[in-house]
Amino acid sequence: MTELESFAVELSREAARVALPFFRGAFAQEDKGVPGTFDPVTEADRAAEAAIRRLIATRYPDHGVIGEEYGEDRPDGEHVWVLDPIDGTRAFIAGLPLWTTLIALRQDGAPVIGAVGQPYLGEIFLGGPSGARLLKGDVEVPLKTRSCPNLDQALIATTDPEIFTGADRAAWDRLRASARLARLGCDGYAYAMVAAGSIDLVAESELQVWDWSAHKPLVEAAGGRFTDWSGQPPHEADGRVLAVGDARLTNQALPLLAAA
Incomplete structure (x- = not known):
């Protein structure tokens, strides 16, 4: 696993640490949608993205960030982290363990590392230069898509x-x-x-x-x-x-x- 792949896992675990205590508990939420639509955001979304951004700023202060909740910071940089702290906020609100934390590293405009974490299940699906794997606790399992020709x-x-x-x-x-x-x-x-x-x-x-x-x-x-x-x-x-x-x-x- 490369240094930046390991850091993506670290970011996913930090987001889990912050967001998971809110899940199936009491938390503030608001509707950021236009009239006639429902586009929820919770304090868990915002707290998790803030925590991820703090780690990036500390470890790689020259990297850019694009996040759903807090916007863009140097989005045209060579290395840019693209963040969705809770993808599936509706599932999160409903208590369904299908929400994920999405963390990508974009290099020269193209995503090269992706971490998809499901904190309640303790899973991180990681893809990048070292291949694809599922991390669950101390266990790593290689990932491979299946054959389906039709x-x-x-x-x-x-x-x-x-x-x-x-x-x-x-x-x-x-x-x-x-x-x-x-x-x-x-x-x-x-x-x-x-x-x-x-x-x-x-x-x-x-x-x-x-x-x-x-x-x-x-x-x-x-x-x-x-x-x-x-x-x-x-x-x-x-x-x-x-x-x-x-x-x-x-x-x-x-x-x-x-x-x-």
Whole structure:
């Protein structure tokens, strides 16, 4: 494990230390959404990101940071940490252990390390130059995506079909109709399951850069492929992503998504 991979794990554990005591307890929350929508943020989100930022500033003061809760600091730097302290805040509020802490390191604009932590389960899924692995306590298990050559055999996922609007919703409906089984409501944990070989494909839209940056190096290090809906590397301006465990699924899924 490289120095920066180890630091990503350290950041994930620090976020867990701060956020976990709030889970299934009393905590302040507010709605930061526009009228007619619900976009919650809790004191756990903010406390966890603040703790991560303090560690980065202490250890690597020249690194930039992009975070969901506290914005950007030197986002054009050579090394930039991209943070979502609690991805799946709705699951967190509901007491469901499917929320994750997403930590990515972007180098020269591209994510190269991704840590997806689930503190309640004591799991950290790590992907980077040293490969992909699951860390649970003192145990490390290599991660590898599974073989699934055909979409009609695939188990696919998205957080909620309601995130899709217009042509994106029609695209998801086509994709779901072509797959064997779809699961909903997993947020970032679904991408970890792609890396672990339990889910074959995740498709989502309307994502921010902190929603997907940790997943790309994790899925790719485990042997999968991570693109936008046109088969190109994802980018901040679009927000549509496709993660597959078996690269052969990409060419079957993209035509179903292309009309969006």
